[in-house]
Amino acid sequence: MFSRRPLFSLSLLAAAAAALAPIAVHAQAAAWPTKTIRVLVGSPPGGPSDITSRLFAEQLQKRTGQAVVVENKPGAGNNLAAGVVAQSEPDGYTLVVSPDTVVTTNPLVYRNMPFDAKKDLLNVSILASFTQLLVCNPKVKADTVPELVALTKTQPMTYASGGPAVPGHLAAEMFLQKTGARMQHIPYKGPAPATTAVLAGEVDCGFLATPTVMPQVQAGRLKALAVSSAEPSELAPQVPPLAKALNQKDLDISFKLVLQARRGTPAPVVAALEQHAAAIMAMPEIQARLRNVDLKAVGSTSAQAxxxxxxxxxxxxxVVSQLGLKMD
Incomplete structure (x- = not known):
């Protein structure tokens, strides 16, 4: 007769290991961070995501005592950067700051997304929100939003954006749906060439990033009709909000910049990131620096995000369904 003790011992060891595993994970999470944190950005340097990420990373490094490195990985509507995080270890050391479009519209637009944004990405905190500025070439014979809406119904008109499915494109399409205005979309490779096209009169108007177009508005080379939010922009306080211009109080075409981690990141790490995000976004100097580029600091919890x-x-x-927009 053979002994069952070795098998019994192995079973005990396996059970003990299984019981201790969550404790080990919790201990590692409680010690977070113990090494360099990467924060990816899906746009080139200088954009809203990049500016917000660098301000956040600088303060996170001071608060944790660990190096926090920002890496720009632009392309595919911010999908490239988000995809790195979606396929990373869920340990809180690889993060991304993305516009909300990565979760809200990209899955509807991109046919071949290599990850599932809702299943693979955890929204840790909304760091900031931003809007778009509706500007037109001075030759356009409309000085208010109602005048522009009426004008589009009497003659062919165009609007520029920084590319398909970017916030400016989406803001314009929601504007058209809400007002019945008719304008043809002319996409460009970024807000800068789109602004140049409106300046040259190649395109009539555009919903474009406020910091990009405000110098042209102030110089009289473009005219601003509205900001896309429900509240005035501190960078352009003289420009009426779209909600007021159209007398639609609930109309708020704003976008969010979201700090994201791999879903499955331990709860203690997520809680720590939430606390850091809330504290950093509440700092008066951070809020002021974001206001200078027309961003509003938020710092929400993960549940709120x-x-x-x-x-x-x-x-x-x-909006996306009506557009029928599909990209590879």
Whole structure:
């Protein structure tokens, strides 16, 4: 007769290891961070995501005592950077700051996304929000939003954006849906060439990033009709909000910059990131620096960010569906 003790011992060891595994994970999470943190950005240097990421990373490094490195990985509507995080270890050491479009509209637009934004990415905190500025070439015979809407119904008109499915494109399409205005979309490779096209009169108007176009507005080379938010922009306080211009109080075409981690990141790490994000975004100097580029600091919890993304998905799905926009 053979002894069952070795098998019994192995079973005990396996059970003990299984019981201790969560404790080990929790201990590692409680010690976070113990090494360099990467923060990816899906746009080139100088854009809203990049500016916000660098301000956040600088303060996170001071607060944690660990190096925080920002890496720009532009392309595919911010999908390249987000994809790195979606396929990373869920340990809180690889993060991304993305516009909400990565979760809300990209899955509806891109046929071959290499990850599932809702399943693979955890929305840790909404760091900031931003809007777009509706500008037109001075030759356009409309000085208010209602005048522009009426003009589009009497003659062919065009609008520029920084590319398909970017915030400026989406803002313009929601504007058209809400007002019945008719304008043809002319996409460009970024807000700078789109602005140049409106300046040259090649395109009539455009919803474009406020910091990009405000110098041209102030110089009289473009005229600003509205900001896309429900509230005035501190960078352009003289320009009416679209909600007021159209007398639609609930109209708020704003976008969010979201700090994201791999879903499955331990709860203690997520809680730490939430706390750091809230504290950093509440700093007066951070808020002031963001206001200078027309960004509003937020610093939400993960639960708030998750709920907001679900609301934004529901808001933008009909717009994307009507556009029938598909990209590879």
């Amino acid at each position: 998750e709920r907001t993304m679900q609301q934004e998905i529901a808001r933008w799905a009909p």
